[in-house]
Amino acid sequence: MVELDPIDAAIVRELQDDARLANNVLAARVGIAPSTCHGRVRSLFERGVIRGAHAEVDQASIGRPLQAMISVRLRPHARGELSAFAQAMTTLPEVLNVYFLAGADDFLIHVATAGSEELREFVLNHLSGTRDVAMTETSLIFEHLRGRPAEQGSARRAPQG
Amino acid sequence: MVELDPIDAAIVRELQDDARLANNVLAARVGIAPSTCHGRVRSLFERGVIRGAHAEVDQASIGRPLQAMISVRLRPHARGELSAFAQAMTTLPEVLNVYFLAGADDFLIHVATAGSEELREFVLNHLSGTRDVAMTETSLIFEHLRGRPAEQGSARRAPQG
DNA sequence: GATGAAATAAATTTGTG
DNA sequence: CACAAATTTATTTCATC
Numbered sequence: 001m002v003e004l005d006p007i008d009a010a011i012v013r014e015l016q017d018d019a020r021l022a023n024n025v026l027a028a029r030v031g032i033a034p035s036t037c038h039g040r041v042r043s044l045f046e047r048g049v050i051r052g053a054h055a056e057v058d059q060a061s062i063g064r065p066l067q068a069m070i071s072v073r074l075r076p077h078a079r080g081e082l083s084a085f086a087q088a089m090t091t092l093p094e095v096l097n098v099y100f101l102a103g104a105d106d107f108l109i110h111v112a113t114a115g116s117e118e119l120r121e122f123v124l125n126h127l128s129g130t131r132d133v134a135m136t137e138t139s140l141i142f143e144h145l146r147g148r149p150a151e152q153g154s155a156r157r158a159p160q161g
Numbered sequence: 162m163v164e165l166d167p168i169d170a171a172i173v174r175e176l177q178d179d180a181r182l183a184n185n186v187l188a189a190r191v192g193i194a195p196s197t198c199h200g201r202v203r204s205l206f207e208r209g210v211i212r213g214a215h216a217e218v219d220q221a222s223i224g225r226p227l228q229a230m231i232s233v234r235l236r237p238h239a240r241g242e243l244s245a246f247a248q249a250m251t252t253l254p255e256v257l258n259v260y261f262l263a264g265a266d267d268f269l270i271h272v273a274t275a276g277s278e279e280l281r282e283f284v285l286n287h288l289s290g291t292r293d294v295a296m297t298e299t300s301l302i303f304e305h306l307r308g309r310p311a312e313q314g315s316a317r318r319a320p321q322g
Numbered sequence: 323g324a325t326g327a328a329a330t331a332a333a334t335t336t337g338t339g
Numbered sequence: 340c341a342c343a344a345a346t347t348t349a350t351t352t353c354a355t356c
Contacts, residue, residue, distance in 0.1 A: 015216035055176035095308035102301040147256035
């Protein structure tokens with residue numbers, strides 16, 4: 001755990017919103033010099049506060065309009081390989097997120113597929129049809145909203161060039 | 162839906178992995194000139210294929226080590242406001258993701274909190290304790306893995322400066 | 323569309339308070 | 340730590356293929 005001063009917090013918030021924000025614009029927005037800002041951003045990455053930056057892709061526009069959340073429970077014998085199983089899941093192109101759970105189900109798999117047939121095949125080929133999986137439950141996702149980083153009173157948006 | 166040629170697909174894949182990749186490095190990685198690459202990236206944003214870029218923040222390091230997934234079902238009278246309800250959720254600082262579901266539950270809320278007491282308070286104050294919510298079910302998250310964009314045979318990594 | 327070269331702009335390093 | 344100035348590097352435009 002790291003102590004973040006208000007400026008670091010503001011930087012994190014801005015980069016959560018737009019990871020491609022130019023350093024000089026970011027600096028102006030949080031009220032420090034570009035060189036100072038650059039050092040702080042680097043430090044945030046080095047300290048592991050910011051783990052990476054990822055483009056948010058519209059899945060429908062790349063041919064995967066159907067999203068689903070699949071609850072998975074493994075058979076008792078496979079519990080030891082739970083981590084390896086989930087890791088393998090992340091390499092499948094349909095998989096967007098894997099959440100390891102405490103509780104009745106072992107994990108949730110968030111997927112995007114081309115259609116219902118492809119979803120069915122995904123579940124069958126990688127989950128319910130395999131010997132490690134005891135049970136699955138699939139829920140279609142209508143919409144996915146990101147939590148927006150909390151607005152703080154001070155910082156104000158600059159118009160985009 | 163948009164047709165992506167293999168180069169666009171490679172660009173999307175690279176930016177999904179690292180949205181802050183410099184344009185000249187990205188260009189080299191996908192095998193085209195920087196000026197061409199720049200135009201393609203802009204086009205991907207303009208066509209809505211890439212919706213944005215977001216820093217991935219280590220929640221534990223900013224004081225929220227406990228993550229949970231909360232299933233929520235609204236009371237029948239509140240179903241009409243489902244969208245507004247979920248939208249309001251996204252503005253709470255604990256909320257990372259909201260998934261609208263088809264099925265028994267109305268949505269899943271992915272949250273990060275400072276501890277179990279704060280999680281309990283979140284559920285009570287914003288969900289189970291409000292008149293719109295019929296039922297909640299909270300599962301702790303042990304770990305969250307991102308799906309990695311599929312490796313394609315062709316493109317090869319350049320070493321980082 | 324894709325490109326290389328030129329012009330512009332930004333990132334990054336360095337030295338100083 | 341923060342900064343401004345200097346340097347290196349990248350972005351962006353544009354004429355050409």
